[in-house]
Amino acid sequence: MPRHPRLDPLADRYAARTHGMKTSEIRALFSVVSRPEVISLAGGMPAVTALPLDVVGSMIGDLVSGLGAQTLQYGSGQGYPQLRERICDVMALEGITDASASEVVVTVGSQQGLDLVTRVFCDPGDVILAEGPSYVGALGVFQASEARVRHVPMDDDGLIPEALEEALLDCRANGDRVKFLYTVPNFHNPAGVTLSEERRVALMDIAERYDLLIVEDNPYGLLGFEKGPMRALRARDSQRVIYLGSFSKTFSPGLRVGWVLAPLAVREKLVLASEAQVLCPPSLTQYAVARYLDTQPWREQIKLFAELYRDRRDATLESLDALMPEGTTWTRPEGGFYVWLKLPHGLDAKLMQPRAVNAHVAYVPGIGFYADGAGREYMRLSYCYPEPDQIREGVRRLARVIEAELDLHSTFDTVDTGSFRAVGRGPRVPDVETIVAPATSERYEDGA
Numbered sequence: 001m002p003r004h005p006r007l008d009p010l011a012d013r014y015a016a017r018t019h020g021m022k023t024s025e026i027r028a029l030f031s032v033v034s035r036p037e038v039i040s041l042a043g044g045m046p047a048v049t050a051l052p053l054d055v056v057g058s059m060i061g062d063l064v065s066g067l068g069a070q071t072l073q074y075g076s077g078q079g080y081p082q083l084r085e086r087i088c089d090v091m092a093l094e095g096i097t098d099a100s101a102s103e104v105v106v107t108v109g110s111q112q113g114l115d116l117v118t119r120v121f122c123d124p125g126d127v128i129l130a131e132g133p134s135y136v137g138a139l140g141v142f143q144a145s146e147a148r149v150r151h152v153p154m155d156d157d158g159l160i161p162e163a164l165e166e167a168l169l170d171c172r173a174n175g176d177r178v179k180f181l182y183t184v185p186n187f188h189n190p191a192g193v194t195l196s197e198e199r200r201v202a203l204m205d206i207a208e209r210y211d212l213l214i215v216e217d218n219p220y221g222l223l224g225f226e227k228g229p230m231r232a233l234r235a236r237d238s239q240r241v242i243y244l245g246s247f248s249k250t251f252s253p254g255l256r257v258g259w260v261l262a263p264l265a266v267r268e269k270l271v272l273a274s275e276a277q278v279l280c281p282p283s284l285t286q287y288a289v290a291r292y293l294d295t296q297p298w299r300e301q302i303k304l305f306a307e308l309y310r311d312r313r314d315a316t317l318e319s320l321d322a323l324m325p326e327g328t329t330w331t332r333p334e335g336g337f338y339v340w341l342k343l344p345h346g347l348d349a350k351l352m353q354p355r356a357v358n359a360h361v362a363y364v365p366g367i368g369f370y371a372d373g374a375g376r377e378y379m380r381l382s383y384c385y386p387e388p389d390q391i392r393e394g395v396r397r398l399a400r401v402i403e404a405e406l407d408l409h410s411t412f413d414t415v416d417t418g419s420f421r422a423v424g425r426g427p428r429v430p431d432v433e434t435i436v437a438p439a440t441s442e443r444y445e446d447g448a
């Protein structure tokens with residue numbers, strides 16, 4: 001029998017892999033959070049207005065007028081060699097000092113890097129281990145490749161090594177083929193936590209013992225608030241770790257420039273897979289990033305971004321501490337963009353969402369960050385884009401929504417704090433003030 005023949009005449013022809021494709025929880029919110037009256041703590045958009053936009057603009061203009069022939073031409077499938085050299089300088093900040101430009105593949109954002117790595121390694125049915133929760137864009141890629149995701153729990157220090165070992169043993173016992181561990185060790189999206197140094201050592205030890213390949217996705221590593229960057233997993237093992245990097249959070253997401261650092265044999269396959277997808281990454285934006293790194297104080301700019309995000313993180317945590325009702329817990333990020341909040345026992349972030357939108361505040365329900373339907377009691381709050389005053393007002397609105405929800409569930413009297421640290425509880429929330437978010441035209445909620 002044809003499926004929905006009247007709704008879509010091609011319904012029976014789609015590849016099986018399209019059947020599980022769904023809009024991410026973030027994109028599903030797009031129309032809602034674009035409304036100016038809504039304060040969005042949902043999208044993970046970098047604060048690009050903190051860039052010297054006139055300088056960047058004239059730099060790109062000069063590139064085209066001066067080097068037009070190259071910048072507007074096709075380029076190499078592996079990426080512009082000079083940019084690959086500069087990428088090695090960037091990675092050196094995280095202790096990766098042995099990388100050579102020949103091992104780097106420039107990609108259209110690290111999102112394409114994720115897709116390439118998954119294509120190169122995964123057949124349908126293969127298992128990918130990933131933190132629970134995990135970056136929604138990675139889950140989408142894994143799902144499209146028909147791999148199966150097994151989540152490994154985290155706590156405030158990141159992925160739990162014992163749980164990883166347990167998952168590996170389980171997979172071994174089931175005869176599952178584990179292709180790699182996907183991990184975001186720094187300022188995790190969405191959990192906000194960072195893998196501790198002891199756990200990095202333990203993780204590399206497990207990887208060695210179980211012959212585990214690691215895909216280290218690190219777009220936020222240079223955006224720490226309290227101390228310098230942590231030593232990358234890739235700096236500890238050049239053969240067992242494939243590293244994904246991005247200029248989206250440290251420069252601009254709109255340029256769509258990221259990279260993969262992989263051993264030469266893997267790099268070979270990644271380049272072939274990338275050429276099949278895009279022929280070559282865009283020349284103009286690669287030249288723009290290379291010129292930016294060559295001529296602009298990019299390290300200072302990253303510091304400036306980190307200071308701006310630290311102020312927004314502080315506004316978020318102070319408001320949560322002051323306003324959230326008892327039983328609500330959240331992580332305390334030391335960098336990056338996100339706080340992971342757990343609702344008091346019995347509440348469901350997905351079910352609560354329409355009430356939050358009515359109260360003019362948006363978040364991403366936790367369910368979007370799990371491949372197995374878990375996470376209903378969680379939500380992700382992003383502090384990267386709104387101004388501190390908007391954040392305070394957004395958190396105030398959210399606290400009121402949670403309190404109203406709790407009143408509805410007043411029969412619940414136990415509080416489960418879960419694996420993430422329980423912090424703060426505060427007084428009842430005062431009345432909502434009206435703070436209008438930036439105009440729609442300035443806002444774009446992406447799948448970050």
Ligand SMILES: Cc1ncc(COP(=O)(O)O)c(C=O)c1O
Nearest residue numbers: 109110111135189246248258448
């Ligand atoms: C953990 C993680 N990986 C990858 C990406 C994709 O970034 P890019 O803009 O480089 O494609 C994001 C974007 O938010 C992310 O949070």
